[in-house]
Amino acid sequence: MTQQETQTRTQDDWNPTTVEDYPAVYARLREDAPLAYTSDYDGFYGFMRYKDVQKGARDWKTYKSGQPFVEFPEFMKSIPIQTNPPEHTFFRKFLQQYFTPARVQMLVPDIEQLVAKSLDPLVARGGGDLITGFGTIVPQQVLARFLRLQEDAWETMAASLAEADSVRHDLEKHREVNKRLWNPTVESLIEDRRRNPQDPEVDVMTGVLELRPEGRAITQEEAVAIGVQIFSAGADTTTAAIGSIVHWLGRRPEVQAQLRADPALIPAAVEEVLRLAPPLHHTGRHATKDVEAYGRTIPAGTKVGLNVYAANRDPEKFEDAEQFRIDRSTNPHLTFGHGPHQCMGAPIARAELRIMLEQILTKTGGFELAAEPESNGRPLRTGWSHAPVRFVRR
Template sequence: MRRLAEYQRLREECPVAWSDEHGGYWSLTRYADVREAARQPRTFASGAPIIAWPDFDNQIPISLNPPEHATYRRLLNRYVSKDAMARLEPTIRAFVVEDLDPLLAAGEGDIVTGLCQPLPARALAALLNLPDSAHVEFVEQFRGFERVGWDPEKINAVIGQMFESAVSEVVAERRARPLDPETDMLSGVLAAEIDGQPLSEETVVHIGVQMFVAGHATTADALATTMYRLATNPDIQMELRRRPEKIPTAVEEFLRIETPLQSIARTAVHDVELHGRTIRAGDRVALHYAAADLDPETFEHPSACIIERSPNPHLAFGAGAHLCYGAPLARLEMRLAMEEILARTSEIRLAGAGTETSGLMRGFTSLPLRFSTP
């Protein structure tokens, strides 16, 4: 399932490891080092990727560094606030119920295509005040990523289709007929000014596309691994049905033990001495979140899934200035999906072998489950 032995070896023997692959880069695997690097964007900046990567350079605010990054985050934060999530909760719960209904009626089905992939797209469409029907096109676009494989040029073409066929049209619509800027993100961004200047339409489109590109795959994978954990742990199922108030802490533990984005790239801004190694200015550095989240120096019994684990300072959403903007929405989707599937079933179990994702993500592209209902 993971490169557990390799992570452990690197943490213990070579916590700052050099690889000649992909032009050369450093790997950080200890929790304290990864967290500190993630919290120091002026030392480890967002920049060049390690492997061939789609052209996400214009994705805002994820590609920016402080202080510019903070300006955009302040502008966007109100749309994922606690109050904003409370307003969205009934809508997203209804989506979960609608997506689960055919699966539970059939008694089995692929939870990834039935729930885990469509739910984040529906939630993001709701966040941006798009018609629910818009999610169908977005799911199809993301499945396009699976069809082309890890080919950055072809992925760029898929992203380009998003610009042309969806987000740019919505931005043009909002410019012509804006909604309440206090509750509608795109209307609010169009009405905003930075340094006394309005944002260009291109910038607003970049913000909208980044919401989908960054917010869909990670949440879909987190939902899929959550369902895998439930299906393969009947004792956890039983406990969470008996004590549903434990679901929020279970969400955090599933995120920790199944960190969806395994690592992320940074670039050293200046020379850094760490554990006897010198990371030079300009060197690329991989922050291995998945390895950090299994570090026994931070997490007691790290390979055990302990749903009551608290505190649980995992790095599944990153840390510092680049802490995942969509984390509140992802947590909401995971909680509601767990609440509904556990309340409406008496047993969840695997119905066959799933197909895992590859590369930097940890998830499933298919996961057949069987459901027993009360």
């Protein structure tokens, strides 16, 4: 039986739904269809339980990377997310040096300054939209600082994301807009670094251009693919996480009071929001061989989604899995992935979220929802178009 015939004869277990429905839908699938199938997005199987998602993320020989987002039939070439060992190992080992704790700590003063620059006017006004007035600004500014770009470069990056977001319901247009916007931006940076190289120990793109994979000079295509990965990876997902913090903590004044009394708990609060509201629900893979699981066969070559959202709420892994609990002694959520493709930029995102929450709690008496946060409506994602808050004066 061909892959297409198998998918045609496989009854859908679910169809992608709205953000409000995801928790109940994923909980049902985790219990009744832990290997679920949908014909949407050209059809894919999705693992729903923590143990399977974690195992699949580690097992790159069975579940190879190549299409990182199950909803996109084609994505801009990105390195290392779309590669597999040994190619992936080479590029990731090189890039990892720019994301060590010491390197991230060097970026913290910049993050603190950028957070304050956007947050303080909102605090002075007594509130505002933490997406349009903060969340779509600060992550791009941090990324621009990390890449050592010109001061106003973040504005072009933010405009690019906004244009892509405007066609988010048309996946084909979204893909084309992304390719048109990101590649020229990355190519301009590469050209600048060729003319004006910086210290490769500090500047990642200068370091990229000095790479010699397999003993040869890096190609322009490879350099662009690495740049696309860096540009596209961190900004949008961090914006989504900012909205989720507002969504979860804006209606929990008792947790805010607890954090203000004991700021050491702030990182734990951030991790719990990340567990409950991962920006990306699925990690995309393709099966390299026929896989038997839960009485089903995933044919070789078939698209597979590792559902981190469902895994993060698996009661077999997390006590009170559907509840926000700041007192979790450990929180091994899979929001940033697992295994060889685990997100390298996670320490920067965590720093941004921690510093934002610290400053809000320090500069205000708390915050509350001025209106219900508005979902951006993206399929298979948790994200927000608006998150209006009202700050309580100290």
